[in-house]
Amino acid sequence: MAGNNGNEGIRPDWVNKDFYAELGVKKDATADEIKKAYRKLARANHPDSNPDDTAKHEKFKKVAEAYDVVGDPEKRKKYDEVRSLYAGGGFPGGFPGGTTTTTGGRGYNFEDLFGGGGAGAGGGLGDMFGDLFGGGFGRGRTQARPRPTKGADVESTATIGFVDALEGLTISLRLTSDAACPDCNGTGGKPGTKPRVCPECEGAGYIVQSVGGGFSMNETCPRCGGRQLIYDEACPTCHGTGRGTSARTIQARIPAGVKDGQRIRLKGKGGAGENGGPNGDLYVTVRVTPHRVFGRKDDNLTIDVPVSFDELALGAEVKIPTLTGAPVTLRIPAGTPNGRTFRVRGKGARRSDGTTGDLLATVEVQVPAHLDEAARAAVEAYREATADKPLRANLFEQAAR
Structure with a gap:
């Protein structure tokens, strides 16, 4: 057009x-x-x-x-x-x-x-x-009504504990956002002074600029900034900008199962709107502190279980903790390789649908740094008993293929 x-x-x-x-x-x-x-x-x-x-x-x-x-x-x-x-x-x-x-x-x-x-x-x-x-008679323009403007979106960061991230919690956030100047209420004029219609745009809030070829376009009035009115004396607090800052504390609900680095949107919790416009949104980036024992993989919890060589070789039953504190028994079959992961159903993180993930327990052989005389004698006896079964017999042959 x-x-x-x-x-x-x-x-x-x-x-x-x-x-x-x-x-x-x-x-x-x-x-x-x-x-x-x-x-x-x-x-x-x-x-x-x-x-x-x-x-x-x-x-x-x-x-x-x-x-x-x-x-x-x-x-x-x-x-x-x-x-x-x-x-x-x-x-x-x-x-x-x-x-x-x-x-x-x-x-x-x-x-x-x-x-x-x-x-x-x-x-x-x-x-x-x-x-x-879009105009009127007489001066050539009507004074446009200020349009509702959505408030600014606000960014914040919240650091929560590992358990809180799994169970969800409500936190208090101190926010500072852009808002109307509290002294002039966003007008930009010195309190107590009266405004007058902007002579540049004649109260329209915009000016019409010709761009050649019979075309024209509207631009925000450079004198009143689209406010339609001007003050001869600027507000000393905001220096005529009409803007200030607002500090407030809100309660924000962090849902159960939130992950480290996840960004949560809280609708309508951002900056205040102007001229009847809606509030902006609040975006909270969640940082989760690591746990000393448990880790997380999607909706599952992870845990490294220290075991001895004989427990893997001969089999064993070992108790391991869960996040709820009630331990479970892990049955290790004889001949279990080091690094194998066992799955304990229903002991993981809570999902959004109310179900829970699993606990993934990985067995890790712990090599003792010091052996007493009896233990050393036992290990040496084991070495002699398995001397005719070298573990690396085919290692070089396979590597050469």
Whole structure:
């Protein structure tokens, strides 16, 4: 879509314009027919293709203006309503070049007719044209209402214990976030002073900038920053920015089963919204301190179980702890290799559906650093008994293949 973008002021004589005729289509033309007609005329009259033809430049602007209205379904509907009202006599005397007309000895001032004539004026046809064209009569613009703005999202980090991460808990978080200045309530003006309409944008909050080729775009007013009003004296606290910081403490629920480094979103717990907008969100990155005995692998807990050589060779039953404190007995078959992992069902981390994972117990042979005389004699006897069964008999042969 080209030309005016729907936010530029409307002139009274626009109501007399036949945008359908400008595009060469019927009033009941389909959206595709309107688009096709616009593209054809825009290509034929584009300033880049006709740099020295002022007539085509003007035609391009008119075509763009027409398509901006009837090419938008909502604007087209309101435009048709206004044209129908005008054709049915709803605007006595028509719309001449000025803003006042007469009929039957009675005068009509368009400032009053469209809600711009006084302090109590408002609504009516002025609202219709304001919605349709984004502007008003008189100054060329209406003062736009401040749009609701969502509050800023806030980031925080929480460090919790290993057991707390598995079971879940509620923690207190001290947050500092962007907020309206507490002294001026976000206006940016010195408390006690009165604002005035920004002379740069005339209270619209934006200015229209031409970008060439009949196109224009809106930019936030550089003087009022989109607030529509300005103060001659800035707030000494925020220096006219209208912003400050807010410190508060909230209660945040950390769900059971949270993992180290997981990022949790708490909806609506972030910065406060503006002009009725919703609050932002709070994102908490959880750091879990490691446990001295247990580890974690997905929804399972892990534990390294120290065992002796004879327990693996001859088999044994050993007790191992669980996170709940109630020990379980691990049955080790004879001939179990070092590093084997056993699974103890239902002794792991709690899942979101209420079930629990398992406990993975890995046996690790512990080699004693010192042996007493009896133990040394026993180990040497074992060595002599197995001397004819070397463990590395085929090691070099396999390595050479």
